[in-house]
Amino acid sequence: MTRFLVTRILSALLALLGVICLVFLLIHLIPGDPVEVMLGESAQPTDKETLRHALGLDLPLHQQWWIYFKGLLHLDLGTSLFSGRAIVDLLIERIPATLYLSLVSLIVAIGLALPLGLVAAVRQHTPLDYGAMGFALFGMSIPNFWMGPLLILVGALWLGWFPVSGREGWNSVVLPALTLGTAMAAILARMIRSSVLEVLGEDFMRTARAKGLSPTRAVLHHALPNALLPILTLLGLQLGGLLGGAVITETVFAWPGLGLLMIEAIQQRDYPVVQAAVLCISTTYIVVNLLTDLLYAWLDPRIQFTTGDG
Amino acid sequence: MRNSFHEFRHLRHIRPTTRSPIGSVRKRLHGFQLNWYMWLMVFGLISIVGCTEPLPDYTLRFGLANSPTNLDPRYATDATSARINRLLYSRLVDFGEGTVPVPALATWRELSPIHYRFTLQEPTPLFHNGARLSANDVKATYASILNPATASPHRGILQIITRIDTPTENTVDFFLKQPDSLFPGYLVIGILPANLIAKGHPFHTHPIGSGPFQFLERADDTRLMIERRADGQRVEFLRIPDPTVRTLKLLANEIHLLQNDLPPELVTYLSARKGITLQQRQGANFAYLGFNQLDPVVGQELVRKAIAHAIDREHIIQFVLRGRARVAQTLFPPEHWVGHASLPGYTYDPEEAQRLLKKAGYDYAHRPTITYKTSTDPFRLRLATIIQYQLDQVGIDVSIQSHDWGTFYGDIKSGRFQMYSLAWVGVKSPDIFRYAFHSDAIPPLGANRGHFADVVSDRLITQAEQTLNKQEQQTLYRTLQARLLDTLPYAPLWFEDHYALASTSITGYQLSADGNYDGLGQVRWMGPPSVPPKHIARLDP
Numbered sequence: 001m002t003r004f005l006v007t008r009i010l011s012a013l014l015a016l017l018g019v020i021c022l023v024f025l026l027i028h029l030i031p032g033d034p035v036e037v038m039l040g041e042s043a044q045p046t047d048k049e050t051l052r053h054a055l056g057l058d059l060p061l062h063q064q065w066w067i068y069f070k071g072l073l074h075l076d077l078g079t080s081l082f083s084g085r086a087i088v089d090l091l092i093e094r095i096p097a098t099l100y101l102s103l104v105s106l107i108v109a110i111g112l113a114l115p116l117g118l119v120a121a122v123r124q125h126t127p128l129d130y131g132a133m134g135f136a137l138f139g140m141s142i143p144n145f146w147m148g149p150l151l152i153l154v155g156a157l158w159l160g161w162f163p164v165s166g167r168e169g170w171n172s173v174v175l176p177a178l179t180l181g182t183a184m185a186a187i188l189a190r191m192i193r194s195s196v197l198e199v200l201g202e203d204f205m206r207t208a209r210a211k212g213l214s215p216t217r218a219v220l221h222h223a224l225p226n227a228l229l230p231i232l233t234l235l236g237l238q239l240g241g242l243l244g245g246a247v248i249t250e251t252v253f254a255w256p257g258l259g260l261l262m263i264e265a266i267q268q269r270d271y272p273v274v275q276a277a278v279l280c281i282s283t284t285y286i287v288v289n290l291l292t293d294l295l296y297a298w299l300d301p302r303i304q305f306t307t308g309d310g
Numbered sequence: 311m312r313n314s315f316h317e318f319r320h321l322r323h324i325r326p327t328t329r330s331p332i333g334s335v336r337k338r339l340h341g342f343q344l345n346w347y348m349w350l351m352v353f354g355l356i357s358i359v360g361c362t363e364p365l366p367d368y369t370l371r372f373g374l375a376n377s378p379t380n381l382d383p384r385y386a387t388d389a390t391s392a393r394i395n396r397l398l399y400s401r402l403v404d405f406g407e408g409t410v411p412v413p414a415l416a417t418w419r420e421l422s423p424i425h426y427r428f429t430l431q432e433p434t435p436l437f438h439n440g441a442r443l444s445a446n447d448v449k450a451t452y453a454s455i456l457n458p459a460t461a462s463p464h465r466g467i468l469q470i471i472t473r474i475d476t477p478t479e480n481t482v483d484f485f486l487k488q489p490d491s492l493f494p495g496y497l498v499i500g501i502l503p504a505n506l507i508a509k510g511h512p513f514h515t516h517p518i519g520s521g522p523f524q525f526l527e528r529a530d531d532t533r534l535m536i537e538r539r540a541d542g543q544r545v546e547f548l549r550i551p552d553p554t555v556r557t558l559k560l561l562a563n564e565i566h567l568l569q570n571d572l573p574p575e576l577v578t579y580l581s582a583r584k585g586i587t588l589q590q591r592q593g594a595n596f597a598y599l600g601f602n603q604l605d606p607v608v609g610q611e612l613v614r615k616a617i618a619h620a621i622d623r624e625h626i627i628q629f630v631l632r633g634r635a636r637v638a639q640t641l642f643p644p645e646h647w648v649g650h651a652s653l654p655g656y657t658y659d660p661e662e663a664q665r666l667l668k669k670a671g672y673d674y675a676h677r678p679t680i681t682y683k684t685s686t687d688p689f690r691l692r693l694a695t696i697i698q699y700q701l702d703q704v705g706i707d708v709s710i711q712s713h714d715w716g717t718f719y720g721d722i723k724s725g726r727f728q729m730y731s732l733a734w735v736g737v738k739s740p741d742i743f744r745y746a747f748h749s750d751a752i753p754p755l756g757a758n759r760g761h762f763a764d765v766v767s768d769r770l771i772t773q774a775e776q777t778l779n780k781q782e783q784q785t786l787y788r789t790l791q792a793r794l795l796d797t798l799p800y801a802p803l804w805f806e807d808h809y810a811l812a813s814t815s816i817t818g819y820q821l822s823a824d825g826n827y828d829g830l831g832q833v834r835w836m837g838p839p840s841v842p843p844k845h846i847a848r849l850d851p
Binding site: 036038039043044045046047048050051054082083084085090093094097148149152153156157160163164165166168251252253254256260261263264266267268269 | 377379380382385388458459461463465466469512514515530531532533548549550551552554555558559561562564714715716720723754755
C-alpha cells in the first residue's frame with residue numbers, strides 16, 4: 001500500500017511540475033505582450049522597457065521560471081494586469097462558489113443517475129429501461145447553453161421559484177446545479193446501467209438470490225456496491241471537470257466561480273490570471289484523480305497489486 | 311460517521327454473508343450511509359430558510375455586460391470602469407454641449423500657451439474619508455500618473471506636462487512642453503487624496519474619491535455596491551455576461567436598469583413589455599471598416615471607395631440595428647465642436663462601386679478577394695455576413711475570419727489584417743486624429759494600424775494642433791475630416807445610439823450623451839421601495 005501511495009503521489013507531483021512548466025511558458029508562447037496590455041497602445045517605448053524590466057520580463061527564461069516557481073511555493077501567483085489585485089485573492093474569492101456548485105451538481109447527478117441506472121439495469125429491455133436511457137440520451141444531447149436559459153425561463157420566469165442568475169441566496173444554486181447535474185446524470189446513468197448489468201450476471205449474484213435474498217436487497221446490497229468501482233472513476237473525472245469551473249454554465253448563470261474568472265481573463269488577455277486559473281484547474285484534476293485512485297485502491301485492495309505489477 | 315467506521319472495523323473479522331469478489335466494497339460504503347432522520351432534518355432546515363419572508367429592498371440593481379476591471383482611475387481603461395469611476399471620483403474638467411471641455415472641479419485660464427492655471431471652485435468637495443479636496447491632491451494625482459513607476463496607461467497623453475505647481479491651496483499650475491490648446495480636455499481623470507497616494511492605498515479595491523457616490527463593498531468581481539452620498543440610496547452593479555439572461559433578469563425584476571450591450575431584437579422585445587421603459591439617445595461611438603494601406607487590394611483608394619459605395623448602411627441601420635443608429639461620415643458626429651454636418655459622404659450606389667472596381671482593373675472574371683476580420687460576437691458576425699453579401703453583389707469576394715476578442719484585437723494592433731470592423735468608443739478630443747491617422751502614429755507609437763500615410767492629412771493635423779485660435783482650429787479639423795473621407799483610411803459606417811431599459815418602479819434616470827452612468831445621481835423609486843421577488847432569499851438590510 002505504501003509503495004502504491006508513494007508511486008501515485010510522485011507521479012502526481014511530476015504531472016504538476018509539467019503543468020507548472022507549461023503554464024509558465026503560456027505567457028511566452030501566446031501572441032501579445034503583457035506590458036502593452038498594461039500600458040495600452042499609447043505608451044512610449046521607454047515606458048514599456050521600464051515596466052518590462054520592473055516585471056522581470058527581460059530576464060533569461062530560466063531565471064523567470066525560477067522566480068515564478070519560487071513565487072508558487074509561497075502561494076504568490078502575481079497580480080492581475082487589469083484589476084491590480086493579488087491573484088490568490090481572486091482565486092480565494094471564486095473557488096468556494098465553484099466548489100459549492102460542483103458539490104450540489106454532483107448530488108443532483110447522483111440523485112438522478114442512481115435510480116435511473118439501477119431501474120434500467122434491473123428492468124432491462126422494458127419501457128422503464130427505454131425511458132431511463134431515453135432521458136440519458138436527452139440529457140447528453142442538450143447543451144448547457146440551451147438547457148440553462150430553458151431552466152431559467154421555467155424555474156425563474158414562469159414559476160418564480162428561483163433567481164434568474166447570480167449567487168443571490170441559498171436557492172440560486174438550484175438552476176445551475178440542475179443544468180450541470182442533468183448532463184452529468186445522463187452519462188452516469190448509462191454507466192451505472194452497464195456496470196450493474198455486468199455484475200448481475202456474476203456467480204455471487206446467483207448465490208445471493210439462491211440463498212433467498214429479495215431482488216431489491218440483492219441489487220442494493222450486492223450488485224450496486226460491486227458495480228460502483230468503474231463509476232467512481234467516471235465520477236472522479238467529472239468532479240475534476242466541475243471543480244475546474246463549468247465555464248458555460250457559470251457564464252450563463254453569472255455564477256462567480258473559477259470558470260467565469262478564466263473566461264473574463266482570457267477575453268481581457270489578463271495573462272497572469274489565465275496562468276493561475278489554468279494551474280488551479282490542472283492541479284484540481286491531478287488531485288481529484290489522485291484521490292480517486294487512492295479511494296479506488298482503498299475500496300478494492302486488489303487494485304494496488306495490479307497497478308504495482310504493471 | 312465515526313461510530314459507523316468503528317463498527318465497520320469490528321465487522322472486518324466477520325465472514326461476509328455472500329462471497330462477492332469485492333466483498334469489502336459494500337462494507338466500506340456501508341459506513342457512509344446516512345440515517346433517514348438526518349435527511350429529514352436537512353430538508354426541514356432548508357424549508358425553514360426557504361419560508362423566510364424577504365425584507366423590503368432599497369437597493370437599485372444595475373445589470374452590466376462587463377464588470378469594472380479597476381476602480382483606480384489612474385489605471386482604468388475600460389468603458390465600464392471609466393463610467394463607474396465618474397461616480398466615485400471628481401475630476402477637474404468634464405465635457406459639455408458639443409463635447410467642449412467645461413469646468414468640473416476647477417475653472418482654468420491660459421496664462422501662456424504652455425502655462426495653464428486651474429482654480430478649484432468653492433466649496434471644494436469632501437473625500438469619502440472626510441478630508442477636503444485641495445490643490446495638493448490634484449498635483450499628487452497627476453504626479454503619480456506621470457511617474458513611470460506607477461505604470462499608468464494614461465501617462466502617454468499627459469507627458470506633455472513638464473511641471474505642476476500649487477501656488478495656493480486652491481490653485482494648480484500646469485506647465486507644458488509645447489503649446490496644446492486641447493490640453494484642458496486631457497484633465498478628466500478622477501482626483502485621489504494625496505496622503506493616501508503617498509501611503510500606497512489600494513484604490514483599485516477600496517476606492518476613496520470625492521464623487522457623488524461612495525464605495526460600499528465588492529463581494530467578488532461580479533458585484534459592486536456603491537451608495538449615493540446625498541441620500542444613502544444604494545446601487546448594486548451586477549455582472550451578467552449573457553444578454554439573454556440579462557433580459558430575463560430585468561423581466562423578473564431582479565435588476566431594475568440596464569444600458570446598452572443588448573442585441574437590437576432584445577431591445578425591441580423588452581421595450582414592448584409592460585413594466586419596462588426604453589430611453590434612447592443618439593450616441594457618438596463610431597463604427598467603421600479599417601483597411602490595411604500596405605495591402606495590394608484594399609491599399610488602392612478606388613477599391614476602398616467601391617467598398618464604401620457598395621455597403622447599404624441605411625438598410626442595415628433600419629433592419630438590423632432596428633433604427634438605433636445613424637449614418638456616420640467621419641469620426642465625430644455633427645454635434646461635436648469639430649463635427650462636419652455638411653460632408654457629402656458615400657451613398658449606396660452599387661453601379662458606382664462596380665465602375666470604380668473596373669477602373670481599378672477588376673471585373674466579374676477577375677474579382678478582388680478580401681479577408682474581413684471581426685470578433686466572435688454573434689451580432690458583429692451577423693453584420694460582417696451582411697457586408698460580405700453586399701460586397702459580393704458588386705463583385706468583391708469576402709472571406710470572414712472571426713477570432714476571440716483578444717486575438718482579433720491583437721491582430722489589428724499588429725497590422726495583421728486586410729479589412730476589419732471596429733468602433734471608437736468614448737472619443738471626445740480631436741487629438742485622436744494624430745493618434746489614429748498621422749504617419750508618425752504607426753504602432754507601437756500610435757493607433758494608425760492601417761499604416762495610413764498622407765502628407766496632406768499629416769500637415770492638417772499638425773496645423774490644427776498648433777493653432778491657438780479655436781475657430782481656425784475647427785476649420786482645420788473639418789478640412790482634415792473631408793480629406794480623410796476622400797482618402798478613406800476608414801470606411802465610416804454609423805454611430806450607434808445609447809439606450810437604457812428600466813423597470814417602471816424607478817424614475818429620474820437620464821441617459822447621457824456618452825453613455826455614462828451619471829443619471830444614477832437622480833434616479834429614485836416610484837412610490838415605496840421595491841420588494842424583491844419572493845424567490846430571492848436575500849438578507850440585505
